[in-house]
Amino acid sequence: MSTVTLKINGNEIIAEDGLTILEVAKRSDISIPTLCFIKGKISKNPCKICVVEVEGQDELMRSCVTLARDGMVVQTDSEAVVAHRQERLAILSETHFGDCKAPCNLTCPGQINVQGYIAHVARGEYEEALRLVMERNPVPFSVGRVCPRFCETRCRRILIDEPVSINHLKRFVADWCMSHEIDLKIPKDKPTGKRIAVIGGGPAGLTAAWFLTRKGHDVTIFEAAPKLGGALRYGFPDYKIPKEIVDYEVNTILRMGINIRLSQKWGKDFTLQDLKDMGFDATFIGIGATIDVPFDVPCTDKENVYTAANFLRMINEGRKLDLGSKAAVIGGNNIAMEVARALVREGVEQVTIIYPRARLEMPANQRNVKEAEKEGIQFLLMASPSGLCAVPDENNRLKLDLIRMKLGEPDKKGKRDILPIPGSTNSLSVDTVVSSLGQMAVDGVMAGGELEAQLKMKPGGMFFANPRSSETSVEGVFAGGDAANGTKSVIQAVVSARRAANNINAYVMSCEKDPADNRFNFTRGRSFDDVSLKNFDEIGIKLREKMPERPPEVSTQDYDEVKLGFTEKMAKREADRCLKCGCTAFDRCDLKRLDIDLKININKTGMGKVPVYPVDTSHRAITVDPNKCIFCGRCERSCEYDALEVRAESMDDKGRPVGLTIDFKENCVSCGKCVENCSTGALNKNNRIVPIQGENVREIRTTCPYCGTGCQMILKVKGHTLMEITADPDVGPNYGDLCVKGRFGHNFIQHPDRLKTPLIRRQKGMPLEPVKWDEALDFMAQSFSRILGEKGPDALAGLSSARCTSEENYAFQKFFRSGIGTNNIDHCARY
Amino acid sequence: MTGLVTVLGSGAMTNTINGIVDSDVMLVIGSNTTETHPIIGLRMLAAAKKGSKLIVADPRRIKLCDSADQWMQQRPGTDGALINALCHVIIRDELEDKEYIAERAENFDAFKESIADCTPEWAAKITNVPATVIEEVAHIFAKADRAGIYYTMGITQHTSGTDNVCSLANLAVITGNLGKAGAGLNPLRGQNNVQGASDMGCNPTFFPGYQRCDDETARKKFAEIWDAPITDKPGLLATEMGDAIMEGKLAGLWIMGENPILSDPNSAHAKKAFEQLDCLVVQDIFLTETAEIADVVLPAASFAEKNGTFANTERKVQRVRRAVPPPGDARDDLSIINMVSNRMLGNRHGGYQGTTDPIYHTVPPLASDVFSEITKCWVAMEGMSYDRLEEGALAWPCPDTDHPGTPILHESGFPRGKAWLSAITWDGPAENPDDEYPLVLTTGRVLYQYHTGTMTRRSEVLENSAPSAYVEMNPADAEELKLADNEMVRASSRRGSIELAVRITERVDKGIVFIPFHYKEASANLLTNDALDPHCKIPEAKVCAIKVEKM
Numbered sequence A: 001m002s003t004v005t006l007k008i009n010g011n012e013i014i015a016e017d018g019l020t021i022l023e024v025a026k027r028s029d030i031s032i033p034t035l036c037f038i039k040g041k042i043s044k045n046p047c048k049i050c051v052v053e054v055e056g057q058d059e060l061m062r063s064c065v066t067l068a069r070d071g072m073v074v075q076t077d078s079e080a081v082v083a084h085r086q087e088r089l090a091i092l093s094e095t096h097f098g099d100c101k102a103p104c105n106l107t108c109p110g111q112i113n114v115q116g117y118i119a120h121v122a123r124g125e126y127e128e129a130l131r132l133v134m135e136r137n138p139v140p141f142s143v144g145r146v147c148p149r150f151c152e153t154r155c156r157r158i159l160i161d162e163p164v165s166i167n168h169l170k171r172f173v174a175d176w177c178m179s180h181e182i183d184l185k186i187p188k189d190k191p192t193g194k195r196i197a198v199i200g201g202g203p204a205g206l207t208a209a210w211f212l213t214r215k216g217h218d219v220t221i222f223e224a225a226p227k228l229g230g231a232l233r234y235g236f237p238d239y240k241i242p243k244e245i246v247d248y249e250v251n252t253i254l255r256m257g258i259n260i261r262l263s264q265k266w267g268k269d270f271t272l273q274d275l276k277d278m279g280f281d282a283t284f285i286g287i288g289a290t291i292d293v294p295f296d297v298p299c300t301d302k303e304n305v306y307t308a309a310n311f312l313r314m315i316n317e318g319r320k321l322d323l324g325s326k327a328a329v330i331g332g333n334n335i336a337m338e339v340a341r342a343l344v345r346e347g348v349e350q351v352t353i354i355y356p357r358a359r360l361e362m363p364a365n366q367r368n369v370k371e372a373e374k375e376g377i378q379f380l381l382m383a384s385p386s387g388l389c390a391v392p393d394e395n396n397r398l399k400l401d402l403i404r405m406k407l408g409e410p411d412k413k414g415k416r417d418i419l420p421i422p423g424s425t426n427s428l429s430v431d432t433v434v435s436s437l438g439q440m441a442v443d444g445v446m447a448g449g450e451l452e453a454q455l456k457m458k459p460g461g462m463f464f465a466n467p468r469s470s471e472t473s474v475e476g477v478f479a480g481g482d483a484a485n486g487t488k489s490v491i492q493a494v495v496s497a498r499r500a501a502n503n504i505n506a507y508v509m510s511c512e513k514d515p516a517d518n519r520f521n522f523t524r525g526r527s528f529d530d531v532s533l534k535n536f537d538e539i540g541i542k543l544r545e546k547m548p549e550r551p552p553e554v555s556t557q558d559y560d561e562v563k564l565g566f567t568e569k570m571a572k573r574e575a576d577r578c579l580k581c582g583c584t585a586f587d588r589c590d591l592k593r594l595d596i597d598l599k600i601n602i603n604k605t606g607m608g609k610v611p612v613y614p615v616d617t618s619h620r621a622i623t624v625d626p627n628k629c630i631f632c633g634r635c636e637r638s639c640e641y642d643a644l645e646v647r648a649e650s651m652d653d654k655g656r657p658v659g660l661t662i663d664f665k666e667n668c669v670s671c672g673k674c675v676e677n678c679s680t681g682a683l684n685k686n687n688r689i690v691p692i693q694g695e696n697v698r699e700i701r702t703t704c705p706y707c708g709t710g711c712q713m714i715l716k717v718k719g720h721t722l723m724e725i726t727a728d729p730d731v732g733p734n735y736g737d738l739c740v741k742g743r744f745g746h747n748f749i750q751h752p753d754r755l756k757t758p759l760i761r762r763q764k765g766m767p768l769e770p771v772k773w774d775e776a777l778d779f780m781a782q783s784f785s786r787i788l789g790e791k792g793p794d795a796l797a798g799l800s801s802a803r804c805t806s807e808e809n810y811a812f813q814k815f816f817r818s819g820i821g822t823n824n825i826d827h828c829a830r831y
Numbered sequence B: 001m002t003g004l005v006t007v008l009g010s011g012a013m014t015n016t017i018n019g020i021v022d023s024d025v026m027l028v029i030g031s032n033t034t035e036t037h038p039i040i041g042l043r044m045l046a047a048a049k050k051g052s053k054l055i056v057a058d059p060r061r062i063k064l065c066d067s068a069d070q071w072m073q074q075r076p077g078t079d080g081a082l083i084n085a086l087c088h089v090i091i092r093d094e095l096e097d098k099e100y101i102a103e104r105a106e107n108f109d110a111f112k113e114s115i116a117d118c119t120p121e122w123a124a125k126i127t128n129v130p131a132t133v134i135e136e137v138a139h140i141f142a143k144a145d146r147a148g149i150y151y152t153m154g155i156t157q158h159t160s161g162t163d164n165v166c167s168l169a170n171l172a173v174i175t176g177n178l179g180k181a182g183a184g185l186n187p188l189r190g191q192n193n194v195q196g197a198s199d200m201g202c203n204p205t206f207f208p209g210y211q212r213c214d215d216e217t218a219r220k221k222f223a224e225i226w227d228a229p230i231t232d233k234p235g236l237l238a239t240e241m242g243d244a245i246m247e248g249k250l251a252g253l254w255i256m257g258e259n260p261i262l263s264d265p266n267s268a269h270a271k272k273a274f275e276q277l278d279c280l281v282v283q284d285i286f287l288t289e290t291a292e293i294a295d296v297v298l299p300a301a302s303f304a305e306k307n308g309t310f311a312n313t314e315r316k317v318q319r320v321r322r323a324v325p326p327p328g329d330a331r332d333d334l335s336i337i338n339m340v341s342n343r344m345l346g347n348r349h350g351g352y353q354g355t356t357d358p359i360y361h362t363v364p365p366l367a368s369d370v371f372s373e374i375t376k377c378w379v380a381m382e383g384m385s386y387d388r389l390e391e392g393a394l395a396w397p398c399p400d401t402d403h404p405g406t407p408i409l410h411e412s413g414f415p416r417g418k419a420w421l422s423a424i425t426w427d428g429p430a431e432n433p434d435d436e437y438p439l440v441l442t443t444g445r446v447l448y449q450y451h452t453g454t455m456t457r458r459s460e461v462l463e464n465s466a467p468s469a470y471v472e473m474n475p476a477d478a479e480e481l482k483l484a485d486n487e488m489v490r491a492s493s494r495r496g497s498i499e500l501a502v503r504i505t506e507r508v509d510k511g512i513v514f515i516p517f518h519y520k521e522a523s524a525n526l527l528t529n530d531a532l533d534p535h536c537k538i539p540e541a542k543v544c545a546i547k548v549e550k551m
Helices: A021-027 A079-094 A103-107 A114-122 A126-134 A140-146 A166-179 A203-214 A231-235 A243-254 A272-277 A308-316 A334-345 A366-374 A450-454 A490-509 A568-576 A590-597 A634-638 A673-677 A740-744 A773-791 A806-820 B002-008 B018-022 B038-050 B063-067 B079-092 B098-104 B108-114 B120-127 B131-143 B161-174 B194-199 B216-226 B238-246 B267-275 B333-345 B367-377 B386-391 B460-465 B475-480
Strands: A003-008 A011-016 A051-054 A073-075 A195-199 A218-222 A259-261 A282-285 A305-307 A326-330 A350-355 A378-381 A383-387 A398-410 A416-430 A432-435 A477-479 A622-624 A644-651 A657-664 A683-685 A697-703 A712-718 A721-726 A796-800 A825-827 B025-029 B053-057 B070-072 B147-151 B184-187 B252-256 B279-284 B296-299 B308-311 B316-320 B439-444 B470-473 B488-492 B497-504 B512-516 B544-550
Touching: A003 A021, A011 A021, A051 A079, A079 A590, A103 A114, A114 A126, A114 A166, A114 A568, A126 A140, A126 A166, A140 A166, A140 A243, A140 A490, A166 A568, A195 A203, A203 A218, A203 A243, A203 A282, A203 A490, A231 A243, A231 A308, A231 A490, A272 A450, A282 A490, A305 A308, A308 A334, A308 A432, A326 A334, A326 A416, A334 A350, A334 A366, A334 A432, A350 A383, A350 A416, A383 A416, A398 A432, A477 A490, A634 A644, A634 A673, A673 A683, A697 B316, A721 A740, A740 B460, A773 A796, A773 B252, A773 B279, A773 B296, A773 B333, A796 A806, A796 B238, A806 A825, A806 B194, A806 B216, A806 B308, A806 B333, A806 B367, A825 B194, A825 B238, B002 B161, B002 B184, B018 B038, B025 B038, B025 B079, B025 B131, B038 B053, B038 B063, B053 B063, B053 B131, B070 B131, B079 B120, B079 B131, B079 B161, B098 B161, B120 B131, B147 B161, B161 B184, B194 B308, B216 B367, B238 B267, B252 B333, B308 B367, B316 B386, B470 B475, B475 B497
Parallel strands: A003 A073, A195 A218, A195 A282, A218 A259, A282 A477, A305 A432, A326 A350, A326 A432, A350 A378, A796 A825, A796 B252, B025 B053, B025 B147, B053 B070, B147 B184, B252 B279, B279 B296, B439 B512, B470 B497
Antiparallel strands: A003 A011, A051 A073, A383 A398, A398 A416, A622 A683, A644 A657, A697 A712, A712 A721, B308 B316, B439 B544, B470 B512, B488 B497, B488 B544
């Protein structure tokens, strides 16, 4: 073998003669990017990304077709090379049309792979759907009931009919797993030996504990109340989140292996210094915002005047209060709505919410406002309480003085202040007043000790925490959730605590943080106005499933849940409404990867804006979206059967295809190799509808279970679900090839028909019935032992399987030969 | 296997998949390779493209015929006659490898005598393949430097299955095609681990590693390894078990991972027998037709849910690795065997007891422990270990830890010393068409389905691609019966009757029909014949007489 010696990026390399620069570089672990390279088959329409600079050559050379020669001096990433690649990538990206991530996914504060879990629901993989949600949100039971649903506001389905009921689907999978007693078996990392204290067992504390425990840390939650759950338990009444749901949710989290210390109030029962002394390496503050902002009008120190969080806590603890028949709720936030609805359930006949602005300006989610209104709650708008000093009339206990408000002139930002209308005083006779004017974490300075005193507070009674590091003003002490951000939604507390957990992990392990999701994203349109309606030409109207709920006249009589949840059929139908905006090639797209690597700003250089071609779903196994095709031709050239044709009517001035067709010929055997070679998501496997994003995906090498060829394949597994099967081009006997059964014949693994429990037939003629292993084994052992005793070993026989492993076959025949004492052992495919 | 053992002393594919491209001639007989072994088919097509001559012998015009240099369309069940005629021509025209025969074979004269009458003209009458074609193929095959033979069930699932294999072995030996790359005698295994199951002694006459149960030394060896007395009484073959049940000799049967009610010929008979058992235990991943009549059903794991090894058709031992846990309370098959063993035998046998892990619930000994025990039982695997398999597959024999494995068998000799050229006389199939059942039925697979379909029919892409049963029929036969394409018909044999669509096609010759056997709603094996090969007791699934009626 003759060799050549050349220099690549300054390194001297001795290579086999006759190889291209690209191959030589690959063998020396120098990566040269390319979008069109297929070994042994030269591209007719080269991507020109693989160019390199060769000394003495005026022009950049394509490394895939330039042979490495003796004495060559090659630069693979010089300025000129990078500039050329960037130019090429920008040109290719300019016509690439699609969404990397779906808008729902991008809008979710938790960045949850929404499209992914909807797709799991559509496939009936509810366990995996929940696991996917819990990758980023460990309290799906609650969030599935109370989320403000930012995602649904951006659902593209709005352009056709109504958004997908995303949150109801989340609740469905959580409830389904609960009612089926599913153990999610979520793994955690090896123990790190680090101990972390979490103060507060509400959504933020539970979230931080969950993610820190998964990282292998030893976590202890300190909770002031006798039970965990925080706002989920003491903030939301049962009709929103039933207590048994909170219990189940909390237990699901605790099953990870988390220590808890209940009825331990920070500042009273322990201090930050105590935690340090106990050996905790870091502390997370997630105590929420539970202290009500006082009702600051004259004469509020009367009986029957409550503040919201306090009131809800008492209701949720089951305290019986004498509330009379008329009540006023001061404030227009979400908590005010829950207070009002709880008052109705307590038998108060007339509940009035008083708010100084218009209804649409209420901070409460409009969905919550509507739900309150449905239950007969009245709204007194543009009015503000001025005091409780007036003497009540004889039928009521309190008289609330009010003043009418009007809007002032708009300020510079256009915001209009509210002003009292002079002389517009009025009064409302009530028996109970509850004020809901906001909450804070700490009123004044946190009590406890020296470290507590050093905690910097923000105006409004929240802990200061560095937005990047989540760290407070005390080293090793972190904060998140409402305690740091003020009263927000549960999902926002989760996000904040998850971020804090990531920061705490980096702090105690002295390592880098897990990187945030890259914001690079192709989109078919950021706002609804940008999205071409041509996208939806083929899609018919299909309205969302209606959430079954109890009518208000019934539901207000008790604290049972109002919304009853989707049935399985409804969930599947609803999941089928998903438009699947995001790209299922997210995890393998080379164009996106190179755009990111080479820092292409597609927002500036441009991307496709309208669909030029219809998506072709006529192939039995493969969906073709020519709008994503960059005409690299890898599919065509990778096909072993010559069964694929990619053609363009003409080329535009930048060398891009016009009038593109991607056609499968008659002789296509659906082996799917072209999909694996597609450089974008132009080709996709039909049965691979769950996009894989930042989730942990394991790749397991194994042997195909079908014919005797023994093809080596790679199982891509997320959670406990096999996502797809691929093959390694460097491993025989198949060298990257698989047949249709190898690539597509694995749905049976997760098929609902799988046997999941032993069955026995107690007597001939009776049906098979499910039993536990113990009983099945006893039944079998007794039957076999009886036969053995009565008729001898040769009255028993075993038929083993060419489908099972050699180890199983060996153990099986060993059992019969050495255990039973017979050679009656055979397998059906012996021949 | 029995056939290969007779001639060579060992039964397995002699060569490699990778070596196919190096062959000068490929004789593919009774194997619809592109559909049953698509990747091997792909290599054959690549070899043909590179200039290797492809000879196909198949009653149907299978896809390989499109790329073949020669296609011999023999009548089903006449393979033996065809192969004997090939040998006859080779010897008649003195094309045999005399040096090789002298050095490595015995019984040549008796063999030559036995095929003296097997002239191409004689074979042409039986097989329908023109004598000139037989002569031409014989010449191409014999003159090639490297000629490989590839076959599957089309050769073996006959009452003459063993003889057919012996004939092929004779052909390979007299042309000197054993022991070199790009040649050989290559039975393509139809299932992922047929080779491994055979290697592991799941067979009434052999212990693991083809060590005979009637051999005193072997029995002693295994009695020692297993620490238990081993009986010298021969066991029952799978195909003999039905009768043993009916005679009351067999009362308990444990079936692991098979669905004989659908896969066995004359399956109604198998079902009747199983229903007579005192206790039928079926261990499977689905409630198969066989599991439905069981007394105990044990939920097992799929390939993706367990650790272990499969031995592929080239004798390569390859790892199977666990990717996901089994669903619900299902357990991997090894753990199930261990649990049953624990329950019935206590801790006496190999310490089959231990704790379970919370996610996979495995019960030791684990696959890796069992594998090391296997390597102690059989010298051909003695050099293997899971550590070595991490680096890549190893083909047996691999007798020591430095041994690279043996991709090509018989390079320097045969296990039995010299190859035994066996004298074969050709007998036709057990059942021939007559006035009542005028058509010859042959069965097989399609690309998109697999075996009894328990897996493929639950994978949407596959099921949608080939969702229903059909019978392929020549246009001439269809016209006689006045059938239109896709019309539903009734197909019946002496054993049963099914309803399915007719597919009118030139792929089959007049008088011959083909039905894939994957579909339980129209199970071809209700029609097929369970007459057995007298040597290895394989049933004649590939040929029987049927009639097709308009409905």
